[in-house]
Amino acid sequence: MKGLKYILVLSAFLVSVHMSFAGAASVNTDRDTVSVDSVAGESETGKINVPKLIFNHIGNSYEWHITKIGKKDIAMNLPVIARSSTGWHVFSSKRFEKGPYEGLYISSGGKYEGKIVEKNAAGEEVRPFDISITKNVLSLFMSSVLLVVLILICARWYKRHDVTKEAPTGLAALMEPVIMMIHSDVVKGSIGEDYERYSPYLCTAFFWILINNLLGIIPFFPGGANLTGNITITFFLAVCSFIAINLFGNKNYFKSIFWPEVPLWLKVPIPLMPVIEIFSAFTKPFALMVRLFANMMAGHILLLSLICVIFIFAKYGAAMVGAMSFVTVLFGIFMDLLELLVAVIQAYVFTILSAIFIGLSRQK
Amino acid sequence: MFLITPDGGLLFWMVIIFALVFFILAKYGFPVITSMVEKREAHINDSLRLAKEAEEKMRNMAGEHSRMIQEAREEQAKILKAASDAKDNLIASAKEQARDEASRIIADARTQIAAEKESAIRDIRRQVAMISVSVAEKVIRKDFSEEKSRDEFLDRMVNEVSNIDFNKN
Numbered sequence: 001m002k003g004l005k006y007i008l009v010l011s012a013f014l015v016s017v018h019m020s021f022a023g024a025a026s027v028n029t030d031r032d033t034v035s036v037d038s039v040a041g042e043s044e045t046g047k048i049n050v051p052k053l054i055f056n057h058i059g060n061s062y063e064w065h066i067t068k069i070g071k072k073d074i075a076m077n078l079p080v081i082a083r084s085s086t087g088w089h090v091f092s093s094k095r096f097e098k099g100p101y102e103g104l105y106i107s108s109g110g111k112y113e114g115k116i117v118e119k120n121a122a123g124e125e126v127r128p129f130d131i132s133i134t135k136n137v138l139s140l141f142m143s144s145v146l147l148v149v150l151i152l153i154c155a156r157w158y159k160r161h162d163v164t165k166e167a168p169t170g171l172a173a174l175m176e177p178v179i180m181m182i183h184s185d186v187v188k189g190s191i192g193e194d195y196e197r198y199s200p201y202l203c204t205a206f207f208w209i210l211i212n213n214l215l216g217i218i219p220f221f222p223g224g225a226n227l228t229g230n231i232t233i234t235f236f237l238a239v240c241s242f243i244a245i246n247l248f249g250n251k252n253y254f255k256s257i258f259w260p261e262v263p264l265w266l267k268v269p270i271p272l273m274p275v276i277e278i279f280s281a282f283t284k285p286f287a288l289m290v291r292l293f294a295n296m297m298a299g300h301i302l303l304l305s306l307i308c309v310i311f312i313f314a315k316y317g318a319a320m321v322g323a324m325s326f327v328t329v330l331f332g333i334f335m336d337l338l339e340l341l342v343a344v345i346q347a348y349v350f351t352i353l354s355a356i357f358i359g360l361s362r363q364k
Numbered sequence: 365m366f367l368i369t370p371d372g373g374l375l376f377w378m379v380i381i382f383a384l385v386f387f388i389l390a391k392y393g394f395p396v397i398t399s400m401v402e403k404r405e406a407h408i409n410d411s412l413r414l415a416k417e418a419e420e421k422m423r424n425m426a427g428e429h430s431r432m433i434q435e436a437r438e439e440q441a442k443i444l445k446a447a448s449d450a451k452d453n454l455i456a457s458a459k460e461q462a463r464d465e466a467s468r469i470i471a472d473a474r475t476q477i478a479a480e481k482e483s484a485i486r487d488i489r490r491q492v493a494m495i496s497v498s499v500a501e502k503v504i505r506k507d508f509s510e511e512k513s514r515d516e517f518l519d520r521m522v523n524e525v526s527n528i529d530f531n532k533n
Contacts, residue, residue, distance in 0.1 A: 058367075059367075060371065060374065115371075127372075130372065130373045131372075131373045131376045131377065132373055134373065137374060137377045140374075140377055140378060140381050141377075141381065144381045144382075144384070144385045147385060147389075148385055148388050148389065148393070151389050151393040151397075152388070152392060152393060154397055155392055155393050155394075155396040155397050158396055158397055158400040158401075159396060163400045163401070163403055163404040163407070164403070164404060164407040172397075175397075176397065176401060179394065179398065179401075180401055183394070183398045183401075196395075199394060199395075199398060200386070200389065200390030200393075200394050200395060201386065201390070203394040204386045204389045204393075204394070207389075208385060230371075230374065231367065231368050231369070231370055232370040232371045232374040232375045233374070233378055235370050236375060236378045236379060236382065237382075240382070293368075297367065
């Protein structure tokens, strides 16, 4: 529990630091916009808009901007798949360069900024049913394939070798300690009896979060998508954990929720405690969702803010930029290392908390 | 606000992909690895236990070994002692036998000597008797007329003769 407290304090610290950084950065840019045009997120006037730049990086988009060479953007146009009022539309997002295509366009402001929208009869922007392969979806595909391949290569080693005669080599030797740490320390330690049933889900969750966290830190193409810092992803993972916690909960667990052992007047006529308990059953996965989301997003924002500091100070001359670059790079290295740590810790925390909650739902 | 609004499209793909990943890994990935590692763990534990038992056995055997050596030594000492006893006995009995034999021989010799002596005495007596007879003959030839003096003479002669101590020579 002490470790947990430490992690919570750390994440709170990270969030607060990034907030102050982002705040400071946006204040700076509001006052003095800087003319740097080699960064995505530049505005029409060629001035850097730090919040927009950052939110572009951590958000989702219909193209994957890789880099910019000279004036030319190198970006991957991703397929748009949407069902609007006029039926299914499948086309490349490159079509949007020339304005609306088949009645669809990317909203430039308002409620659905950056999302594909269409105009309804009243002239309001409405969202079609949009399952486009966005940057995050593509990253999801790639990281999932990578994870499956890695684990299956590892599993193949065990199928092809006699474990009683050989020690694992290569990838299997790398993965085995981590898999066994989750399997026997986290899952077995937290759930106890009958832990085998939960082990595949918790192992999958751990490695899936870990690989996406790590890919998120890589600043260029196959990585860089902010997947685990996306509320949709963490929401789904939290739902999975919610199901795992409640699906096989035993009699005691449900009794403790609907008829907890408290004085009767706390339950009848106003079911005060049951309401609190039911609420807490939902807050547990909610905390899982927010913790992972906030930590990963904060890490991305913090790193991007540090990089932007260089461009914000560009107008103060070479000496200032040089000094700030030096400081920023130092901080950047520190933050990258910290993010590596956070990537592992957050995957671990998500898994161990899920395991503990599952263990609580099965207490005798 | 967009940061904390779940997006339907991404959720749609996430459900599909994560379900697929979970299905594949839960069926062909993690259980294979963990069961194998657990199997190996059991194997290692077994091996350790067996090694410990073997070590125990070895230690027992070493004890057995030294005990056997000890026993053999004792046996050896016993046998040597028995041999030396037997030797002593043999010598003692041989000595005894020799002594017996010697004494027997001496006794035999004594009896023989006694017999010889007896026969020698008898011989001498006979001779003496013969001599006496011849002496007597002579005497008789000379004076055998008087009977009384003749008898007297004979008794005297015989007594004298029989009183001769042969052992004296």
